[in-house]
Amino acid sequence: MRRSSQSSSTSAASMESASSLFSRADSAATGTTQEQAPSTANETRGASIRLPTRLPDPPAGLLDVDLSSLILDDGLRDVPIGYFLGKLKELGPQLMQSASVTQIQIPPGKDLPSHIACRVAPLPPNTPSNLGPISPSHVLAIKARDSERTLLLPVHGIVWAARSPGLAILSSGPSLQPASPHLPTTPAPSPSHLPVVNITLPSSLAIPFLQGWIYTSSSLFLLSSLLPKHPTPSPPPASLSPLLNPAPPPTPTTAASVAEALSHLHSKELLDRVEVVHGLWQDVVALEIPDEELWSTMSRAWSILVAALGLRERRRIERLANASESQMQPIIIIYAYSGSPFARKLIDVLVMKQLAFSQVTVDPMPPRPEFSESLGITYRRIPVLAIGNDIYLDTSLAVLALERIFPERSLSSVGRGIQTAASMFWADRIFFKAATGLLPWNQMPETFKQDRADLVGVGKIDTDAIVKQVPASESSVRSHLALIEMQLASRTSASHFFLDTPTPSYIDLSLSFTIVWIQSLPTAPAIINSFPLVTGWLIHLRSVLAAAKRSHPTNGIPKILSAAEAAGIIHSAKPAANQLLQEDDSEPLVREGWLKIGDEVEVAPDDYGRRPAQVGTLLSLTPIQS
Secondary structure (H helix, E strand, O other): OOOOOOOOOOOOOOOOOHHHHOOOOOOOOOOOOOOOOOOOOOOOOOOOOOOOOOOOOOOOOOOOOOHHHOEOOHHHOOOOHHHHHHHHHHOHHHHHHHHHOOEEOOOOOOOOOOEEEEEOOOOOOOOOHHHOOOOOOEEEEEEEOOOOOEEEEEEOHHHHHHHOHHHOOOEOOHHHOOOOOOOOOOOOOOOOEEEEEEEEEOOOOOHHHHHHHHHHOOHHHHHHHHOOOOOOOOOOOOOOOHHHOOOOOOOOOOHHHHHHHHOOOOHHHHHHHHHHHHHHHHHHHHOOOOOHHHHHHHHHHHHHHHHHHHHHHHHHHHHHHHHHHHHHOOOEEEEEOOOOHHHHHHHHHHHHOOOOOEEEEOOOOOOOHHHHHHHOOOOOOOOEEEEEOEEEOOHHHHHHHHHHHOOOOOOOOOOHHHHHHHHHHHHHHHHHHHHHOOOOHHHOOHHHHHHHHHHHOOOOOOHHHHHHOHHHHHHHHHHHHHHHHHHHHOOOOOOOOOOOOOOOOHHHHHHHHHHHHHHHOOOOOOHHHHOHHHHHHHHHHHHHHHHHHHHOOOOOOOEEOOHHHHHHHHHHOOEOOOOOOOEOOOOHHHHOOOOOOOOEEEEOOOOOOOOOOEEEEOOOEOOOOO
């Protein structure tokens, strides 16, 4: 992992004896070698850090607490020690809550007195009466070397004594505390005054996490506290149906999956947690705690965080490489308007292929001077894509060109022909056309309805007739969803995509954009309810797209260009690589002499939006561009 070079200084991991723990001086600690303790430092611009992949093992010679030496109330001395400790663990959360709500009356002055008045919390309900005092018995005055302030922490002495040999002298009650050169020697002024125990620890950051472990001994609680919260994919736009996000994504369960999820957080957040784990390691060494489960949990948290940082660093290097490649790639410019479903599909393709692109925003309805005046394009439909000096007027042909010119991260490596056919003739035409019947036509402005009438080549949109046909449109959409559900049911894994591939293909994007568009319609029926496989597939696909945006050279956000800027770039660009001009002699139109290279021709769709057609010179004629 590349986070290195700044310093080779060693980390200070406290190896104090029990005697030095009780000293208020900050000079009793001894340093360890770099092999013994992990090294961390604050991240600065241009600096880097080297982290070991695993935490060092516990120091040799750590001993378990001598349970027979614990100082217990008279009423507890006949209770079996195993039963007593089991009850302590069971009541740990209640005891920790009791300590956290205990109020300390901080006395005036610079020096701390031997006892501090505390307002203790009431006993939790259903507390066994034979466990002695449930309220805190001592106040730890913790001086940490990373903080100028002394932390006052109410604690149950016997709980800490049972965990740490260094604190085994603490008693179950303040009145039982034996004399010690490191503890108060004078009696308490009143029962509400608790004895102050001065100790020195390396890290103040780790104290809340250490306290949680002392009271609960729960590895799951500690691990979840040490690791930052997993990031979740951004929710869909507010206009989309909740069906597209019925539940949060599954929580990662393995160390590798947790590291992958955390790798999308900011490096500072991860490094802050690394510092906490490092501090906890130091404090645990200082307190001489030998608990194997505690050491294993710290080690696991460290390994996950370092793995997450490594994954993040690898993606950063890949982004730099992609950015370098993007500087050499032909310029890509998309002409589109917000809300265009076909533009959304093409942008998803660019994101999945990790291709940087720019965008010119055009009006939802013609005329579109953004390209008609500067590029001579009269084509009716959106989006229009420029790759270098070449302009593609059909979405499917634009995708074929992207796959040919940029073969890396191919979306059609499996079943390219069937994917193209299914996208062009099923998803983009039949399925999408059925979905347009669900538009709230009776709520649309007249200008929009007239534009769509011109698009499909009719004089006027019969709104009433379309509204009456909504049940038929819904039935047709359900038929297409049933076909998708059927295909998804044949996958060998629920995490696979439409063609049973582990990563999305072009057909996934071609089918999903129509479903997402349907769900964005305010009056659209919740027709996905009956198709659980489609719902799960769509959620998974959206999650993968979100991850692709995070690793995209511009995070999936295009550079916005003016029409003049885009035209200047396109006019000065060269044709994209591998652009072949062909004439297929077996093509009937060529064979019979109807067409030849160099003829002036009109190009128009064969379904709708045929006028105005695009006029130009024929440069290539093949059955399909591939």
